[in-house]
Amino acid sequence: MKYRKMGKLDFKVSALGFGLMRLPTRGNFMLGRVKTKETIEMIRSAIDQGVNYFDTAYVYHLGGSEKVLGQALQDGYREKVHIADKLFLTLVRKPEDFDKQLAKQLERLQTDCIDFYLFHGLNRKKFEQVKEMKLLDKMVEAREKGLIKYIGFSFHDTLAVFKEIIDAFDWDMCQIIYNYMDTGMQATTDGLKYAHEKGLATVIMGPLKGGLLADPPEEATEVMKQAKVQRTPVDWALQFLWNLPEVSTIISGMETQEIIDENCSYADKSGVNTLSKDDLVILNQLAEVYKKKILVPCNTCQYCMPCSYGVNIPDNFALLNYFSHEKEGFRRWRVRRRYRKMLASKTDDLDLEKPNGNATFCTECMECIEKCPMEIMIPEELEKVHAILKEKKEISEYY
Ligand code: SF4
Ligand code: SF4
Incomplete structure (x- = not known):
């Protein structure tokens, strides 16, 4: 050491x-x-x-x-x-x-x-x-x-x-x-x-x-x-x-x-x-590649959690960022599948104690906004997560 x-x-x-x-x-x-x-x-x-x-x-x-x-x-x-x-x-x-x-x-x-x-x-x-x-x-x-x-x-x-x-x-x-x-x-x-x-x-x-x-x-x-x-x-x-x-x-x-x-x-x-x-040149190049790919600057700190309405905010953003990292085809399909399977989309599957909900559970109550150190407009970004990962909209329509 x-x-x-x-x-x-x-x-x-x-x-x-x-x-x-x-x-x-x-x-x-x-x-x-x-x-x-x-x-x-x-x-x-x-x-x-x-x-x-x-x-x-x-x-x-x-x-x-x-x-x-x-x-x-x-x-x-x-x-x-x-x-x-x-x-x-x-x-x-x-x-x-x-x-x-x-x-x-x-x-x-x-x-x-x-x-x-x-x-x-x-x-x-x-x-x-x-x-x-x-x-x-x-x-x-x-x-x-x-x-x-x-x-x-x-x-x-x-x-x-x-x-x-x-x-x-x-x-x-x-x-x-x-x-x-x-x-x-x-x-x-x-x-x-x-x-x-x-x-x-x-x-x-x-x-x-x-x-x-x-x-x-x-x-x-x-x-x-x-x-x-x-x-x-x-x-x-x-x-x-x-x-x-x-x-x-x-x-x-x-x-x-x-x-x-x-x-x-x-x-x-x-x-x-x-x-x-x-x-150092390699690190600069890496930073450029990543910067182009990160859609939501969420660092998964969890300070916004728990969401009273059951949204798992960092997991929604992590999936969107992973999606943007992946190439078109199977790998992107797999991320969309994870969004469908990993996060709850129905009220019956929602766990408010341990929030597991997808972006659609966001009521725009705005409670999480000021907790986020990255100043992410969470409800707005969640809408985009769902549009891209579930409704199959193009990233270019939003970013
Ligand atoms: S704005 Fe949406 S994500 Fe944030 S706490 Fe309210 S319901 Fe949860
Ligand atoms: S507080 Fe902000 S940066 Fe931290 S997990 Fe929530 S959305 Fe991500």
Whole structure:
């Protein structure tokens, strides 16, 4: 494993971090119960391979993520890692709720202190809440009490808001969405550099754009074949990030042991400025290919879920993006079939507890809109999903 500097902090963390948002579960992958034994084995295997940065949050797997991490870190593993955990601001209605939530998290994690404590998903509105409730004072107080060590935030908004937040406090770290396709979105490359210059550790989420960069369309595969050094699609995406001096670590949501082993092997050969000019040309070409193919910039973060009317919003968008990646013919037919079979189209098949509905269940209630960090006009895009995947309309009619 390679280790990288955490901004102005005087220690290093593993180049590969473990994101505990998508763990193996029974049933619905975000809401189902975490498979404890399997997950503990995976977490410990990652630690044994040198991973020492673990990212969780109050809401991941409805608290199951923090709990299983706490269990995995028994038997001497806690001392080997840094835990990053996040405050879920929606449940903070008065300043005292901060203390309650943090206490619950420490209990679930079975630890006395969380290494990195973040405001979860800051945007302009949530930062207003932080200021109004004086939650930065609560953070400092928690640090003085030894309940947390370092203060940070994860981020979903524009570059201007990002800079405003950075300038408002002496942060230790920030967590942003960044990958070779999304260099101009949200915090952007400028924001990454800005945070780095200010001494913040920069933790990258969404390195594979919700899995899209791991499953390339044919044109992208052709581009990769032209490279002098052959890499898998995931290796390309991760090396792009590790090549940058501004990146402290990358959080990867690793759902299987195989993925952990592969990603650890990629991290082993990573380093700042290790990519050649030829490699960078390939990455630029890949970004261009993908940009042409992505119809809805959904990163499957699930922040819009659950939809009260049963729509599985990210799955609808994922299918549309996959459809656009595929060639005409059998492969596209197969995606349309998945839309018909995988998502419910009749009320009888709809599960409101674990939303599984197709786009037609959208009532345009607009509840999901402001939850989406990618600012997707969800109801509008859902209409297009159905038109293209069910009514067989041409993509060119809508995009
Ligand atoms: S706008 Fe549509 S998808 Fe969004 S929450 Fe309402 S019904 Fe669900
Ligand atoms: S639609 Fe937006 S909020 Fe929902 S999963 Fe996609 S990016 Fe996340």
